[in-house]
Amino acid sequence: MKYTKFLTFGLLAAAAAWAANARQQVTFHKDVAPILQSHCQECHRPGEIAPFSLLSYTDARPWAKAIKSDVVTKKMPPWFADPRYGHFADDRSLSKQEIDTLVAWVDGGAKEGDLKDAPKPRQYVDGWNIPKPDLVLDMNTFHIPAKGDIQYMYVVLPTKFTQDQWIQAAEARPSDRTVVHHVVIFVRDPESKWLREAEPGVPYVPPGHGKDFNNTSGGGNDILMIYTPGKVPEMWRPGLGKMIKAGSDLVLQIHYTASGKETDDHTKVGLVFAKEKPTERALTIGGNNLSFKIPPGDPNYRVDAKNVFPNGVTILNFFPHMHVRGKAFEYRAVYPDGKSEVLLRVPKYDFFWQLDYTLTQPLILPPGSRIEVTGWFDNSPNNPANPDPTATVRFGEQSWEEMMIGFYDVVMPADMSMKEFFTPKKPVTAPTTTSGQ
Numbered sequence: 413m414k415y416t417k418f419l420t421f422g423l424l425a426a427a428a429a430w431a432a433n434a435r436q437q438v439t440f441h442k443d444v445a446p447i448l449q450s451h452c453q454e455c456h457r458p459g460e461i462a463p464f465s466l467l468s469y470t471d472a473r474p475w476a477k478a479i480k481s482d483v484v485t486k487k488m489p490p491w492f493a494d495p496r497y498g499h500f501a502d503d504r505s506l507s508k509q510e511i512d513t514l515v516a517w518v519d520g521g522a523k524e525g526d527l528k529d530a531p532k533p534r535q536y537v538d539g540w541n542i543p544k545p546d547l548v549l550d551m552n553t554f555h556i557p558a559k560g561d562i563q564y565m566y567v568v569l570p571t572k573f574t575q576d577q578w579i580q581a582a583e584a585r586p587s588d589r590t591v592v593h594h595v596v597i598f599v600r601d602p603e604s605k606w607l608r609e610a611e612p613g614v615p616y617v618p619p620g621h622g623k624d625f626n627n628t629s630g631g632g633n634d635i636l637m638i639y640t641p642g643k644v645p646e647m648w649r650p651g652l653g654k655m656i657k658a659g660s661d662l663v664l665q666i667h668y669t670a671s672g673k674e675t676d677d678h679t680k681v682g683l684v685f686a687k688e689k690p691t692e693r694a695l696t697i698g699g700n701n702l703s704f705k706i707p708p709g710d711p712n713y714r715v716d717a718k719n720v721f722p723n724g725v726t727i728l729n730f731f732p733h734m735h736v737r738g739k740a741f742e743y744r745a746v747y748p749d750g751k752s753e754v755l756l757r758v759p760k761y762d763f764f765w766q767l768d769y770t771l772t773q774p775l776i777l778p779p780g781s782r783i784e785v786t787g788w789f790d791n792s793p794n795n796p797a798n799p800d801p802t803a804t805v806r807f808g809e810q811s812w813e814e815m816m817i818g819f820y821d822v823v824m825p826a827d828m829s830m831k832e833f834f835t836p837k838k839p840v841t842a843p844t845t846t847s848g849q
């Protein structure tokens with residue numbers, strides 16, 4: 413008996429000593445660098461959106477305490493999906509084990525360790541998060557004042573494509589990220605009349621000052637991609653791409669926000685061409701509501717929208733969009749039998765982190781299914797971002813106005829037209845039998 417007790421104690425002591433030892437041995441090169449590579453460096457490296465680099469030990473060491481507190485509180489890395497719903501390929505949240513490792517590293521004195529243990533540094537194409545672009549389009553420089561509201565700018569960038577071009581990856585890069593809240597890149601068809609009056613390359617404010625939805629929504633044209641800080645650039649899997657028809661232009665819708673410092677920006681677009689024609693085309697769709705009226709002071713106002721897919725649909729990703737009163741967001745699939753399933757829930761929407769949520773497995777819905785989107789708004793004085801709780805808030809481009817758009821990408825056969833995609837196929841009628849009557 414005594415002997416067993418002694419043995420147990422001995423084992424426990426050994427285990428504790430081992431654990432203490434293990435904690436001491438958590439080092440930057442061996443344990444921390446791999447986590448920073450896969451979860452942090454996309455933003456924390458020179459030229460990207462984060463204010464400091466986490467590439468090397470010297471870069472990371474001064475931030476050790478802040479790293480510990482931000483990963484424990486889940487402030488970093490930014491990720492907002494409710495983990496109960498859906499699996500996302502771009503989920504950058506840390507596992508409990510990864511958080512424990514970072515904490516143990518900081519608590520153990522943020523040791524460097526042996527460079528021999530370091531993982532191979534990740535290779536980045538200089539200035540891009542996509543592979544080296546085949547084409548880079550640039551706009552004229554725009555001057556951003558230190559203060560005040562800035563109208564949405566629209567910039568037409570001709571592609572000069574003489575044949576239909578399939579795109580495998582696309583990225584937008586502002587030259588000054590501190591003032592670019594978002595960029596929506598539309599593909600303007602050669603037949604489209606939208607913004608024909610705008611001079612190529614020159615930032616332009618269309619008539620209507622953002623109130624005319626026809627001028628703000630892309631005029632029915634496809635969206636190539638959306639840039640927001642922290643959103644991964646678009647890289648479609650082999651066999652799938654975005655199509656830019658010969659003679660099309662890109663139209664950038666840029667939302668600049670003054671940062672307190674005068675500055676200039678020109679946003680570049682990089683395109684990687686598909687090596688061969690894909691069999692499937694990605695198309696961006698929005699569940700959109702334009703007619704809502706959020707009452708003054710309402711802490712939880714609900715706005716809904718839906719799209720019906722008569723021929724079924726395959727969904728790739730989600731991108732919720734609201735402004736500063738946005739509080740929570742949800743996407744649901746509703747099957748033809750009426751069953752409903754939550755696909756993505758963002759319980760705490762953050763206007764400053766508008767992220768993309770790409771499904772690990774594309775979701776295939778049968779004919780007659782619909783996608784429902786719901787946004788909740790906080791127009792009360794308790795919302796610190798609320799510019800005016802006494803206002804009735806409607807759709808509009810500016811930050812004091814609101815939007816409720818649930819963007820998502822769907823897959824269609826490469827050669828199908830958008831009209832065909834949404835037109836119900838004639839039901840296959842069974843041959844009528846007269847026998848047996």
Ligand code: HEC
Pocket residue numbers: 447448451452453454455456461462463475478479480482483488489490504506641642643
């Ligand atoms: C999607 C981009 C992105 C990723 C990924 C990301 N960060 Fe950040 N990080 C930022 C930005 C932008 C800021 C500054 C603004 C802010 O604090 O929200 C920031 C701020 C921080 C700060 C706060 C510094 C302070 O002033 O307190 C720490 C610490 C930090 N990040 C650590 C990390 C770590 C560790 C990871 C990975 C586990 C990570 N970040 C991943 C973009 C990112």
